[in-house]
Amino acid sequence: MTNVLHWTTPDLALTFVLDDGPVRLTAVRAASQPAGAEPDPSQPLVEVRAVGHGHSSNRQAGTVLGGRLRYTGHEETGNTLRIVQEDEATGLRITSVFEAFAGVRAWTEASMIGPGSLELTSLSSLVVGLPSVDADLYSAVNSWMAENRWSKRALRDVLADIVRDPHHHVANSRYAVTSTNSWSTGEVLPVGVLVDRRTPNALGWQIEHNGPWHYEFGATARGGYLFLSGPTDLEHQWSFELTADNSFTTVPVSLVAGTDVDSVFAALTRQRRAIRTRRPIDDRMPVVFNDYMNTLQGDPTTEKLLPLIDAAADAGADYFCIDAGWYAEGDWWTTVGAWQPSATRFPNGLAEVIHRIHRRRMVPGLWLEPEVIGVRSPIAAELPDDAFLTRRGRRIAEKGRYLLDLRNAAARKHLDATIDRLVDEFGIGFFKFDNNTMTGPGTDKGGTSLGQGLLEHNRALLDWLDAIQARHPDLLIENCASGAMRMDYAMLSRLHLQSTSDQEHPLLYAPIVAAAPAVVLPEQAGHWAYPITGTSREEFILALVNGIPGRLYLSGHLNKMTPAELELVRSALTAHRAVLAELPSLVPAWPLGLPGWTDEWIALALNGPGVSYLTVWHRAPGPSTVTLPIPRGRIAPHFPTGLDNWTYEWSDDGLVVTANTAEPSARVLRLE
Template sequence: MSLLHWSTPDLTLTFTLADGPVRLVAVRETTQPDGPLPDPSQPLVEVSAIGYGHSSNRHANTVLGQRLRYVRHEDSETTLRILQEDPESGLLVTSVFEARAGVRAWSEASMTQPGTLELTFLSSLVVGLESVDAELYSAANSWMAESRWSAQELRAGALADIVSEGHHHVANTRHAVTSTNSWSCGERLPIGVLVDRSTAYAHGWQIEHNGPWHYELGESRRGGYLLLSGPTDLEHQWTVELTEDKPFTSVPVSLVAGTDRDSVFAALTRQRRAIRQRRPIDDRMPVIFNDYMNTLLGDPTTEKLLPLIDAAAEAGADYFCIDAGWYAEGDWWNTVGAWQPSTTRFPNGLAEAIKRIHDRDMVPGLWLEPEVIGVRSPIAGELPDDAFLTRRGIRIAEGGRYLLDLRSAAARKHLDDTVDRLIEEFGVGFFKFDNNTVTGPGTDKGGTSLGHGLLEHNRAILDWLDGIHTRHPDLLIENCGSGAMRMDYAMLSRLHLQSTSDQEDPLLYAPITAAAPAAVLPEQAGHWAYPITGTTREQFTFALVNGIPGRLYLSGHLNRITPAELELVRSALAAHREILEDLDSLVPAWPLGLPGWTDDWIALSLNGPETTYLTLWHRAAGPATISLPIPRATITPHFPADDTDWTYTWADDDVLTVTAHTPEPSARVVRLTHTRERT
């Protein structure tokens, strides 16, 4: 067997190069001792085209994928390229691997001879698995109920074992997870972790695309497979014509490995940091006050903003973002697009409120939903049809909005002029870019398939964002899409902050905060903290705790709070800033498991080599006690720092017993200083 071994700082990949298509047969941590190699039968690439289909919903065992043969590979310190060809059709596929913390991979397809192929599917990466006797962690995602992780046994669902003596077929089924439409996270997160039940081994992955994607797991003749891809014909109405002059590149994906669930999520955290296009301004990590959540709710005016601006400054905010409504005279949903300040909301001009933000030594920010034009907006008539996504020549209109096509020069100019004007006129240093309207399956403008038109548009969005950063290197941009409906690392490799939810109930925000680091870097996870005056001290504290283990995104009517409540807000920000000093090096873990939506107890640990920050929520009436598997450490209350209502004792060196003595739901952040080497 001809083998190719290639390593990153954390992983070693092993490929077979002979006896059929190239196969990725092993993905191991570099520290893992060598052992017998598995021999799964799954090819590295799956690809299909019109005229080369196969009779299955699975994207495995494709005709063209089976016909590919190794040509050569090109190896450097950071990149591996494996070339395979099907001489009969002229298809050449290059599998590209980038060494980061894990690996980043994609496929490049081209033709080596005259003729065309109409591709209907191209995998970004296919990994051969030793077995499918494994547990899959994946997450449902929806507006105000984001990051709901669960675990399931593959054998208990689609991948039933039907192999028996004398009957050696495998089930022609799959476990498929698919996202449609333009919200990459509209129903599911593009992330998974697979833990082998028979060995101390696990894989983790993410698909880095701001639109439709697909992954599936299935059983093969020998072992199984994990397949990762962007849009497909079967799931997303995607095809693309391939010729000598028109190659195609799939969406990128990342792959990591570990020994269990939490070690894989730690590896995904390191990989996200490695692929993030971090700029000097990203090091600032300011505390941002936003006037929306549980506060002005899209109805800002000068009269309402000025006292809020003063109060946010008094509390210690660094940036102040004016959220939705600043551009509207009345109902604004289907009139957006011009992005000019309202004259009725701001009789003396928006500059009056912006000046107050500057005068209070904060950086001003504005909410913007750049990719839509309301059907009643004057801009809808001023821009040509080419500026919009269309189907059969008709503008796509969803929920009273037309959708800009970012491939269009007219659309790009409109948005560039808008962003540049607002920065120049008001000194804006922060934008909250929202996205509340989905596209449907895509656009056929220019003769493309619907799915490919959407893919090109999604890629144009990324290019547009790159252009903004080039022109405005000190600008910070928050990624929001009805909360976290586009929480993917195509967007987050470029943008500073991610809204983790629009959830208005602090009790329901707790599992979202706790689960978010499985999908997004802690230093990018913007958690709303909206303390409400007049609530009990525990309720007030609970709302603040939600923001502390990530990026505290401050809101609430701070101008109405009492001096004692203001002091509690200030102490929360001080506790948060202390975590910020180390946040971009901490890795998440979940001592009680990934949080369930209705769990009474929730725990998130952000681990560093010397200090761990443990956030605990108890969402039922108390008192109550819980035990957590945590190595012995010195415990200090972090927020509230003067807490005496929760107690912590060690049952032994690796079990912490926590008691919440409060009669109502409550939450705490504690600091653990390690007194011995952590395991």
């Protein structure tokens, strides 16, 4: 007998099949979309691998245990649905949990109801049955200074289509996207969109983990599947001994639906806002000046900082962050860890510089890389080996740094004392938390698998961040990892700001800025604006435009700029503050499609109920024209104003934009 469970949230409708086989999630659609005919994919809702219960395939789908699970009940409480399945032979109990927000957030809980044990080697957070793999996948690669590079591919180009009837098997191929190591976005992004080619349906997801993760697609007898998970054995050397006293919970994932790419990213934007933990201080959204990019580059001194502080205050910055090197007597890379101000850089003490920041009515901030201890730091000898990530009892050392294990009390005590001291002594209100060193596959300390040791450390890091903000509710923290190498919503659901790149070339930064809202909230996207004195007016403007459609993160030698250049900076901050007032309600769209790395024209729209901000970049020299297919409205230059070398007119096809400049240029427009 087959029963169908329809679970509808304000934004999403899910259909589950409950019969004498494993539970199956057979349909996901936007709640506003008509139901239509429900497909019946054969893919189980949960896939489980364990030692002794494997299958001969690299696929994470089609598992023996996943196929043996049977429905035992479900419960709906408030905005939460829990579906329970069991395998009678092993005593495995699986609970699939769904929480309704703007989409749904899902994870899997595994436990044993008998005396036995299972050595798990893979457990899905969620598996979605697809009616077809005749679809286009939008996904992104991510690397240092070349973040957010999105592409589109047909799933059928990577999944073989062979004859399917009772006498032929389904192709065993898969298309897999995997992130290894501790940089969750070091190579690829944990976000994707699948657009069905046959129907106006699109599915979007994100994996919310600050460490390794995996997703994959494959064809099945009656459609296909999307598998989402954290670490696995095959991909990440992860396993977990499951007993009656030792349960396991996967990393969470979010799922949304829409009709096309832009509607899915709008839904993901609303979902990120819904799952984000906000404190009153997060409503402030200050303009932060940071001394690093195209400025001091990790070499701060009192002499260099004091004029920068005055210039930043005069320009209108709210916070002033001193970046890397403030603690170093020489090399700032291998000496990290003690976090004491340098005596040679600050002859009269760091307090002199901090006092100037306070006196100029700005909040002081400091760069910190809390998770590492330099091999040349005195702290390296003071802390026990157990305070560090180890393999076979030896400290993991990567590029001159040891890696703290945040599960360890001594490691956390050292970091807590550091944070509390800097806040109490200097009134620090902002930290730029960086992370420039990867861990490798993990730690086997305590007898765990390498992947499980890393997962436990990842979760301990999140607990540590929560504890900091509980003790210091007015503290803002930026999430940085060599720019955006850990740009995930385990971190961003609890931190204030995300550095979107370390890219220093304004023209190369433009596609990074434009694509950022696909993976991070506009109000959390810290885009560097680092105008360089002496450059042409258009290049100076373009560097400022890059910061406006998000959180403008100001840098540059403001103290060396001409009055005309400083007036442009102040004008950009005024324009940015107008966007800031609307930003928490805006959702992204891309009139020219998601930007390509070498595109000549790039456009990003941030749309609200009554207003849109449209940022347009032209990255080639000489005059050029482009038509943006957007609804007609009242349009006005937002930044810069008073220039007439870009023109705008409406046609039947949309807004016709012409850049009449001899060099690359960019503009921000306001549409009502």
